[in-house]
Structures are given as C-alpha cells and as structure tokens.
Amino acid sequence: MRAISSLTDTGPSALALLSRMIREEGRRHVPSYAFAFVCMGVTAAATGLSAYLMRDVINQLFVDRNQSAIIWLGVAVVAIYLAKGLGSYGQDTTMARIGNRIIAGVQTRMFEHLLRQDLGFFTGTHSTQLIAQNSFIAVSARNSLNLVVTSIGRDLMSLIALTTVMVVQDPLLSLAALVIMPPAVLGARYLTRRVRGVAQRQYEGSAQIVAALQETAQGVRVVKSFGLEEVMLQRMGSAIAHFQRAANKIAELASRSSPLMETLGGMAVAVVIIYSGWRVIAGGQTPGAFFSFLTALLLAYEPAKRLAKFNVDLNAALAGVRMYFDFLDSPTAEGPAEAAKPPLAVSAGRIAFEDVTFGYRADEPVLRGVSFVAEAGRTTALVGQSGGGKSTIMNMIPRFYDPDGGRVAIDGQDVSAVSLPSLRGAIAYVGQDVFLFAGTIRENIAFGHLGASEEDVVAAAKAAHAHDFILGFELGYDTPVGERGLQLSGGQRARITIARAVLRHAPIVLLDEATAALDSESEVAVQTALDELSTGRTTIVIAHRLQTVQRADRICVVEGGRVVEEGRHEELLARRGRYFHLHAMQFRDEGERRPGRQATA
Numbered sequence: 240m241r242a243i244s245s246l247t248d249t250g251p252s253a254l255a256l257l258s259r260m261i262r263e264e265g266r267r268h269v270p271s272y273a274f275a276f277v278c279m280g281v282t283a284a285a286t287g288l289s290a291y292l293m294r295d296v297i298n299q300l301f302v303d304r305n306q307s308a309i310i311w312l313g314v315a316v317v318a319i320y321l322a323k324g325l326g327s328y329g330q331d332t333t334m335a336r337i338g339n340r341i342i343a344g345v346q347t348r349m350f351e352h353l354l355r356q357d358l359g360f361f362t363g364t365h366s367t368q369l370i371a372q373n374s375f376i377a378v379s380a381r382n383s384l385n386l387v388v389t390s391i392g393r394d395l396m397s398l399i400a401l402t403t404v405m406v407v408q409d410p411l412l413s414l415a416a417l418v419i420m421p422p423a424v425l426g427a428r429y430l431t432r433r434v435r436g437v438a439q440r441q442y443e444g445s446a447q448i449v450a451a452l453q454e455t456a457q458g459v460r461v462v463k464s465f466g467l468e469e470v471m472l473q474r475m476g477s478a479i480a481h482f483q484r485a486a487n488k489i490a491e492l493a494s495r496s497s498p499l500m501e502t503l504g505g506m507a508v509a510v511v512i513i514y515s516g517w518r519v520i521a522g523g524q525t526p527g528a529f530f531s532f533l534t535a536l537l538l539a540y541e542p543a544k545r546l547a548k549f550n551v552d553l554n555a556a557l558a559g560v561r562m563y564f565d566f567l568d569s570p571t572a573e574g575p576a577e578a579a580k581p582p583l584a585v586s587a588g589r590i591a592f593e594d595v596t597f598g599y600r601a602d603e604p605v606l607r608g609v610s611f612v613a614e615a616g617r618t619t620a621l622v623g624q625s626g627g628g629k630s631t632i633m634n635m636i637p638r639f640y641d642p643d644g645g646r647v648a649i650d651g652q653d654v655s656a657v658s659l660p661s662l663r664g665a666i667a668y669v670g671q672d673v674f675l676f677a678g679t680i681r682e683n684i685a686f687g688h689l690g691a692s693e694e695d696v697v698a699a700a701k702a703a704h705a706h707d708f709i710l711g712f713e714l715g716y717d718t719p720v721g722e723r724g725l726q727l728s729g730g731q732r733a734r735i736t737i738a739r740a741v742l743r744h745a746p747i748v749l750l751d752e753a754t755a756a757l758d759s760e761s762e763v764a765v766q767t768a769l770d771e772l773s774t775g776r777t778t779i780v781i782a783h784r785l786q787t788v789q790r791a792d793r794i795c796v797v798e799g800g801r802v803v804e805e806g807r808h809e810e811l812l813a814r815r816g817r818y819f820h821l822h823a824m825q826f827r828d829e830g831e832r833r834p835g836r837q838a839t840a
Contacts, residue, residue, distance in 0.1 A: 251564070253550075256557050257383065259564060264344060265384050268337045272388055275333040279392035281326035285319045287400025290535035292316065294408065298527035334389065338381040345377045349566065357572035358639035359599070367450035372562065379559020386556055390549050394542035401539040408532040412514055447478030511536055572641070582661035586650050587615035588746040588777035590636060595645035597631060605631050607800040608645070613793070615650075618778040620788035622821065623797040629781045632797065633749055636779070637663050649747070667740035667772070671752035673732045675724030680709055681716040683724070683735055687742030695742060703738035703768040705731070730765060737768045748773050750780040785822055794818065 251259070265272070292312060299308040353369070405413040451474050455462060462471055515529040590613040597606040606628050613619035621629040634640050635647050638654055647654045654662055667687070675683045684696050691699075696716070700706040708731055712718040724732045740748065750769060766787060773780075782788045789808045796804040796817045804816050811818035 251561070253554055253557050256560050256564065257387065257553070260380065260383055260560055261387075264341055264380060267344070268340065271333055271337050275330050275337070275388065276392045278326045278329035278333065279389075280396055282323050282330060282393065283396035283400045285323035285326065286397050286538055287404050287535070289316065289319050289323075290401055290538055291404045291407070291531055292319070293534045294525075294527035294531035296527070297530045298525050302525055302527070330389075330393065334385055338385050341381045341384060342377040345380045345563065346373055349373055349376065349563070352567055352569075352571065355571035358634065365450065367454075371449045372566070376559040376563045376566070379556050380563060383553060383556035383560050386549070386553055390546060394545050394549075397542045398539055398546065401535040401542075404535040405532055405539070408528045408535070409515070412511060412532060448475065448482060451475040451478050577659045580656060580658040583649060583652060583654070583657040583665055585665050585746050588665075589613070589615040589650055590619075590747070590777060590779065591648045591651075592632065592635070593645050593648065595632075595635060595642045595647060597635065597640060597643050599640075604643075605800050606635075606642070609797075609800065609802055610645075611793075611795050611802045611805060613777055613779050615777050616775055617792035618773055618780060618788075618790075620791035620794045621779065621781045621797050622783070622785060622788060622794060622818070624821070625783075627797045628800040629797050630751060631800075633751055633779060633781060636747070636749060637666050637668065665745055666747045666749060667743040667745040667776075668749045669733075669736055669740050669751070669769070669772075673724065673729070673736050675720045675727075675732055675735060677720070677722060679714075679717050679719055680712075680735060683720060684716075684738045684742060687739035688744065691742055696738075699738040699742035700735075702741045702771055703734045704765075705734035705738050705768075708734075733765045734768055737765065737772055741772055746776055748776045748778040750778065750782075752781055752783065785825055796821070 292315060295308070296312050296316075299305045299312060350373075402413065451471060455471050455475075462468060511529075511533055515524075515532065518524045519526050519529055592609050592611050595606055595609040596604060598604040609628070609632060611619070621632060623629055631640070635642060636649075636654065638659060641655055649662075649665070676686065681693075681696055684699055685691050687699065688695065697706065700709055700716075709716055709718070718726075720726055720732075720735075724735070727735070750773070769780075780788060780791065788794060792807070793805060794808060794811055795802045796811070798817060804811055804814070804818050806814070806818075812822060
C-alpha cells in the first residue's frame with residue numbers, strides 16, 4: 240500500500256533521513272532549541288563543577304579541617320544545584336513543548352496529504368493502518384529530533400564537562416579511563432543493524448491491535464449475534480503478542496550495551512581506585528583530587544552509556560520518520576495543481592459521457608466505452624445488475640476516479656480540466672452508505688454549506704422532511720447523533736443527509752441507492768424528500784428498485800461496463816429488451832414474496 244512502506248527496504252540512510260527531518264521540521268523550532276541548549280549547558284556546567292568541588296570538600300574537611308571553608312563550599316554546592324535544577328526544568332519543559340509542536344505539525348501535515356489522496360487510496364488502505372500510522376509516525380518524528388538535541392546538548396556537554404574535570408585532576412588517569420569508549424561504540428554499531436526490522440514488526444503489531452479494536456466496536460452486533468467473542472479475543476491476543484514480542488526485542492537490543500558498559504565502567508573505576516589509592520598512600524597526594532576524579536568518572540557513566548547506544552535509539556525512532564517521508568513523497572491526485580485549474584462554469588448542468596473507459600486494475604476493465612447524456616434539469620437513472628459499473632460511472636463525475644480513456648464533460652467542459660473545488664462545489668451527493676459525523680444534527684446539516692445561517696439549516700431540514708422529527712427530540716437541532724449517526728434511525732439519518740445536500744444548493748445531484756437500506760415507510764418519506772431535492776436540477780440516480788425510477792426522464796441500462804439501452808420507462812418496456820427482463824424479473828420476485836398471492840394457471 241502507498242501509505243505504508245517496509246522499513247527493511249533499501250532507502251535513504253539514517254543521516255539523510257535525519258538531515259531532511261531537521262530541514263523540514265526541526266528548523267522551525269530553532270529559537271526554542273537554542274534556549275534548551277542554554278539550559279542544558281547550565282546543567283552540564285553545574286554537573287562538572289559539582290564534581291570539581293569534591294576536591295576542595297575532601298581536602299578542606301579531612302586534611303585542613305577548615306570549618307569556614309566548608310561552610311562556603313556548602314553554600315556553593317546549594318547554588319550549583321539550584322542552577323542545575325533550574326536548567327533541568329527549563330530544558331525539560333522546553334523540550335516537551337517542542338515535542339508537542341512537532342507531533343501537532345507532523346499530524347497536521349500528514350492529514351493534509353491524506354485529504355489530497357484519491358478514492359482509490361482509501362479503498363486500498365485499511366483505516367486502522369492510517370490511524371496506527373499517524374500516531375506512530377508523529378511520536379517517531381518527535382523522538383528522533385529530541386533524541387539528537389538531548390544527546391548533543393545534555394549528554395555530550397555533560398560528558399565534556401566531566402571529562403574536563405578528570406583531565407584537570409589527572410591527565411594520565413583520564414586517558415586510561417576513556418579506553419572504554421571504542422569498544423562501546425563498536426558494540427552499539429552491531430545493534431543498530433538489527434533494530435530497524437524489529438521496529439517494523441512493532442508497528443505492525445500496533446496496527447493489528449487498532450484493527451481488532453475498531454472492527455469489534457463497529458461490528459459488535461455481528462460479533463455478538465454470531466458468538467464471535469472468542470474469535471475476536473484470539474485475534475486481539477495474537478496482535479498483542481506480536482507487538483509484545485517486537486517491543487521486548489527492541490528493549491533487549493537497546494539494553495545489550497549495558498553489560499558491556501557496566502563491565503568496562505567497572506574496569507575503569509577499578510583502575511582509578513587502585514592507581515589513585517596508590518598515589519595517595521605511597522605518593523603522598525591529597526585525597527581530594529582522587530575523590531574529585533572518581534566523582535566525575537561516576538557521573539560521566541550515565542551520559543556515556545546513553546551516547547553509546549545513541550545510534551540504536553536513533554534508528555528505532557527513524558523507523559517512523561522513514562514511513563513519514565515515504566508517505567509525503569507518494570503522489571496525490573488532488574494537489575495544488577488542481578486548485579490552479581480554471582473553475583467550472585455551470586450554465587445548465589448537462590453531463591455527457593463520451594466513450595469513457597476505466598479499470599481499477601490493469602487489464603481488468605470496468606467501463607468499456609460508456610457514452611450517454613444526462614440532460615440539464617432532468618433525472619437520469621442508471622439501472623442494472625450489481626457489478627455492471629453503475630457506481631463507477633457516478634464516481635467519474637466528481638472525479639473520485641479519472642477515466643483511462645474518453646472524457647466526462649459538464650456543459651462541454653472536461654471535468655479533468657477544471658479545478659476540483661469548483662467541480663465538487665457544483666455537486667450534491669447522497670449515497671446508500673449514510674454517513675453522519677460526530678456532533679449534533681445542526682452541525683451535520685450545516686456541513687452542506689459552511690457558514691450557513693440557522694434559517695438556512697432549518698429550511699433545508701424542512702425541505703428534506705426532517706424538521707418535524709428533529710423537533711421531537713428534547714434537544715432539537717442540538718441533539719447529538721452519536722458515532723456515525725447510530726443514535727438515529729436509518730430513515731432519520733437519510734433525511735439529515737438529504738438536508739445536507741439541499742443546503743448545498745448545487746445544480747447537480749447524485750443519488751447512489753439512497754433508499755436501498757430503508758423499510759417501506761421510511762422509503763416513502765425519504766423518496767419524497769429526494770424528489771424535492773431533484774426538482775429543477777440535473778440528477779443522476781442509481782437504483783435497484785425499478786419502481787423508484789419509473790418517472791425518470793431517461794433510464795440507462797448498464798451491463799458489463801456499457802450502456803446497453805436508453806429511454807423512458809414505457810419505451811424500454813415496449814422494446815422488450817434488457818430493461819423489460821429486469822423489470823419482469825424484479826416484479827415477479829416481489830409478487831412471489833407478497834403474502835396471500837394466488838397461483839395462476
């Protein structure tokens with residue numbers, strides 16, 4: 240899928256990914272990063288100074304026994320740790336704010352790119368992958384940048400400050416203590432090569448968990464009706480186990496540097512103790528320098544250990560960054576170039592299909608030279624058996640897909656040559672998958688025309704025959720519709736979507752099986768609302784129930800990706816062709832289902 244790329248594929252190096260991340264996301268936060276660096280510098284300096292003062296503390300306390308010097312040293316230590324605390328606070332809060340801004344920016348940028356994708360992208364990508372990907376990538380982007388900044392600002396500067404103290408106290412011993420660095424770096428390089436594939440498996444497990452949760456919530460009636468609780472539990476358990484194994488593996492790889500660092504660090508401390516102890520006992524050196532050196536060495540251990548596994552942590556974070564840029568670099572069908580095209584100028588609303596061909600996959604054509612005209616201000620119905628291409632034809636008009644050949648024209652203008660906003664602004668769409676957004680009834684109707692007044696919303700509801708049942712709710716137009724509108728009945732949801740379409744005041748109306756899932760009583764009310772919506776507008780309607788389109792101005796029979804018959808209801812029946820057979824078959828089936836039907840000879 241275009242949304243997800245494998246992290247095991249060859250692609251940009253970690254350095255290239257990081258450089259691009261800094262250019263596109265990091266540089267917007269340079270002032271904040273600069274302040275964080277200053278705070279980190281204060282913290283690092285305070286850490287080094289606290290280690291340095293240990294020499295004077297030990298010498299003044301145990302050698303010179305100077306009471307007044309000890310008091311002043313105590314005051315200095317308080318001041319140093321106060322500065323360190325303030326530096327840490329400034330660093331932590333600033334980095335947290337930067338991280339939150341990065342997450343917000345990345346998620347916004349991804350969502351903008353997502354909105355420019357065509358319908359084929361969404362039909363080919365599971366929604367749970369988009370959800371999991373959005374969160375995973377945003378956190379990865381934050382972690383990668385913050386890791387670089389904290390490693391350089393906090394760990395590296397602290398290590399430099401403490402190393403300086405060590406060199407000042409004993410240059411020769413410092414050189415011996417720092418021999419732990421090369422083996423630690425070599426060990427970390429080995430771990431880096433393995434973390435990338437494990438990060439991919441961790442993301443896949445996370446996506447599977449989201450998928451199991453979403454499908455269970457959305458399909459709970461099916462789950463409970465068919466007793467699928469155990470099946471869903473097994474699917475969730477498998478996804479959690481997959482994620483857990485990957486997370487454990489990453490933790491294991493990230494922790495493998497610890498035994499090496501602990502061993503090497505212990506060796507360095509042992510060397511320092513033996514050598515410095517000998518110099519104090521046999522050489523007469525004051526113990527203050529020894530304790531200062533040892534304190535600096537022990538304090539340097541943690542930042543050195545973090546820097547040793549920096550490359551491992553960075554590559555784990557860059558896993559999501561790689562996916563982020565792969566997604567942003569994927570082509571879009573609805574980019575800025577579309578908005579730059581001239582607007583559609585609708586004079587009458589005449590729609591013409593001219594030898595249109597299309598296939599969702601190569602060598603599998605769905606439309607095979609479709610040609611017909613939907614006259615302005617008239618209703619044109621598309622009928623035929625499922626899979627014939629009716630919905631695909633309708634999807635060509637608002638350019639959910641573009642034809643492979645031929646063209647679709649509105650008032651003589653090729654829809655591919657006009658801007659998408661102007662094209663879709665001229666169309667009101669009502670589908671069989673009645674979708675309402677989370678919010679109130681008023682908000683869902685108002686989506687038809689952003690900025691509509693209260694009077695416009697109410698007028699649209701009245702035109703859709705929805706006003707009366709809306710006022711029957713305690714909160715009226717402020718009634719929450721629930722997730723996907725499930726707190727309302729099917730007929731109520733359908734009439735709200737029709738009100739939304741009415742409010743659009745569009746010259747072209749597309750109705751895709753708008754009454755297919757309704758009971759007879761709801762269908763009558765919704766059909767009445769649809770008739771009012773279609774009046775005076777160019778309307779294309781798809782219907783399986785032929786009785787709902789008998790009054791259409793033109794009926795097109797679609798089979799095998801072609802329009803095989805055209806005409807009015809009476810004309811097509813008189814021809815005794817495909818429409819006649821569809822009509823006879825449908826009404827025969829309805830007659831057989833009608834109770835009390837008498838057998839005829």
